[in-house]
Amino acid sequence: MSHTDSSIIKNMVFIIAALVVFMIIIIIAANWLSNGSTNVADDSMVQEAIENRIAPIGQVNTGAVAPVAAAAAGPVDGKAIYQQACFACHGTGAAGAPKLGDSGAWSARIGQGMDTLNDHAIKGFKGMPARGGQNLDDDSVKAAVKYMVDNSK
Numbered sequence: 001m002s003h004t005d006s007s008i009i010k011n012m013v014f015i016i017a018a019l020v021v022f023m024i025i026i027i028i029a030a031n032w033l034s035n036g037s038t039n040v041a042d043d044s045m046v047q048e049a050i051e052n053r054i055a056p057i058g059q060v061n062t063g064a065v066a067p068v069a070a071a072a073a074g075p076v077d078g079k080a081i082y083q084q085a086c087f088a089c090h091g092t093g094a095a096g097a098p099k100l101g102d103s104g105a106w107s108a109r110i111g112q113g114m115d116t117l118n119d120h121a122i123k124g125f126k127g128m129p130a131r132g133g134q135n136l137d138d139d140s141v142k143a144a145v146k147y148m149v150d151n152s153k
């Protein structure tokens with residue numbers, strides 16, 4: 001091995017060692033950066049925002065049950081429940097549902113009495129799914145029935 005050969009090898013070893021050190025520094029820097037808030041998947045608020053954004057819009061006939069107004073304190077808001085759980089059919093007449101405000105469609109039904117209407121709304125009746133297909137408690141369903149009846153006479 002000549003003197004030139006060994007100095008070339010020394011130089012190469014030095015260059016490779018320098019590259020390895022440089023690589024390690026890059027890896028450490030990359031790790032350090034990704035531990036910051038730039039890592040989207042680790043940021044629970046961003047994650048939550050994404051989940052909200054991609055959540056299904058219409059919850060009505062999905063079979064997925066979301067408790068509605070169950071935890072809310074104070075009197076149940078029949079109008080809010082109607083809008084959230086009943087409007088899809090009773091606001092549009094979908095599936096042959098009697099529409100809100102259509103006194104002709106409601107008068108005979110109202111004639112059955114509130115107990116029967118509540119019972120049909122809670123247990124289901126022909127095309128009417130039990131509790132509007134939602135996870136509502138009895139009081140919420142009754143409040144929505146009352147709201148519809150009061151506004152359909």
Ligand code: HEC
Nearest residue numbers: 085086089095096097109117120121126127128132144145
């Ligand atoms: C998927 C559509 C749909 C949704 C959602 C829905 N309904 Fe109905 N509902 C119907 C249909 C259809 C009828 C008519 C059934 C029949 O008489 O053939 C009906 C009838 C009724 C009646 C009259 C029952 C009777 O004895 O004549 C009441 C009261 C009622 N719904 C309450 C509700 C309430 C309260 C909600 C919300 C919590 C709701 N509905 C959500 C479709 C729906």
